[in-house]
Amino acid sequence: MMVCATALAPGTVRRNPENPMPRRLDHLVICVHDLQQAALDWQKLGFTLTPTGVHPFGTSNRLAQFSDNFLELLAVTDDALVPAAAPGRFSFAAHHRDFLGRSEGMSMLALHSTDAHADAARFAARRIGAYAPFDFGRDAVLPAGGTARVEFSLAFATDPAMPGIAFFTCEQRHPPELFWKPDYQRHAHGATRVIEVVMSAPEPARHREFLEHLMEDTAELVPGRLTVGKSSDRVTVLGPAELSRRLPGLANEASPRFCATRLAVADLDATRRILKANGINFEMLGSVLLVPPAGSHGLALEFVAQETF
Template sequence: MKGIDHLVLCVNDLDEAAARYKAMGFTCTPRAIHPFGTMNQLVQFDGSFLEVLAVREPTEVPEHGARHFSFAAFNRDFLERGEGFSMLVLDSDDARADQQRYLQAGISRFEPFDFQRKAKLPDGEEVTVGFSLAFAAHEAMGRAGFFVCQQRAPQYFWKREYQVHANGALGLGDALMMGEHPKAYAEFFAAFTGVEPQVLADEEIGFRLSRGGVRMLSPAAWEKHFPAALAPDLAEGPCFAGFVVQVNDLGRAAEALDDGRIAYLRDGGRLIVAPDEAFNTTILFEERH
């Protein structure tokens, strides 16, 4: 069963965004440069991470092709309409096999994409990490990207030193989407995740993964589950609205947010950081049980 590998959080100013995530109590990795015009800093957990991404050099961004999905072009175009949670990424043991499965399911027409970049280890050593990606797409979800990621050098990528956070964050919970008539997208998500929905209703669908999950909610369902969280605008179709961070102690997470002067709301057993504090993305902190 696949799990969430990472979430892509697209921003205009990487320095500002990294500072904001540090203020929330997260540890951020050093800046990394992609060979296709983007750059990132990561918030790493045990087996998953947040990728805070910005465009570094627009002239280096390759355009989409008939069989080529351009990660950099997708996020560049995403930023033209605002910052936010742009892409959901699942893990993969074999990106090429996943790509074939997506082609057969009719949710992709793209070739796999391989790349390498430099990474800095906690002791300062610079190493090379590599990835193989397989993309999927749904024509009605133009502002939401989907792919799987196969790690080519995991021994250099995952580092415990980067996974210790002042706010007590342990990992990711659900990735949250909003859309009208969520049930209409169940077939796509079943093909993308490889699992059948645990929740299948007109107002909500949900897929439980080995790490985290995926939920799409209608505006009414969002209001029911997260009445204190601001819902996104659906003028351009379904979109990612936010994500859950699991922590070991909600009080510790609140202290970190207070120390960083990050505004949040208490809503029962969760803390909610609103989109205007987190680059158009709602972040929900919940205790892991």
């Protein structure tokens, strides 16, 4: 059943009765030119990565898994297979090819889904994504060798006020044990989960309605900052002044973009020791360990102790 978009008073929770819970962060897509080099750099940062996965539409990836979400390093590896975008159809691969024409970094945010086809209908009704759902599969390499077939469905959402970046929900249509592997979830720096995505935008308030519809939750808005989602699954949008306060040295841009992610770690002192031993450039900002975007292919990394969020 499709739910028609209606005008709601500020502060009203924008949840759908068919999907009453706020959405969880599923994964972040970090788009890179050279997947092999990016993997080496991220392993030096302390991430354990899955073997290379190959998509049937011209992209390949390697993942840093946690218990229930993950980071995805992704590159366009066969341009001949990239499908063109068409009315009503979002081309995942073409989006990333275009993104790489500008820069490396986080290009898309994925949210957890149990029914991406229903999400696509809701997005269309709310006018945040008039795209057909996208179903595909690929082979995943298992820790002991061999492969397993994994299948996904995606529902895309975009906002004209956020050009160049995009959002989607991701439904996994295979037994969980085929994808989630403890061997891939143990990281040298001790990270246990992605807990926040940080965006920059000249006017955070301008993106409130879109993000509330997307996240199925009510945003908190204060001057220069918008947040939506609970502390363990949050999207934060910062204006120029708030961005420079939280992430010194990151220049704001005219268009909204993804600029950082926050990761919970079991022991922040141990994380600091591992990164220092690996020669990683970082700084401590109070209780936050910050790796600048130059060291992680365009996305700043904030590490915080688990008990602080």
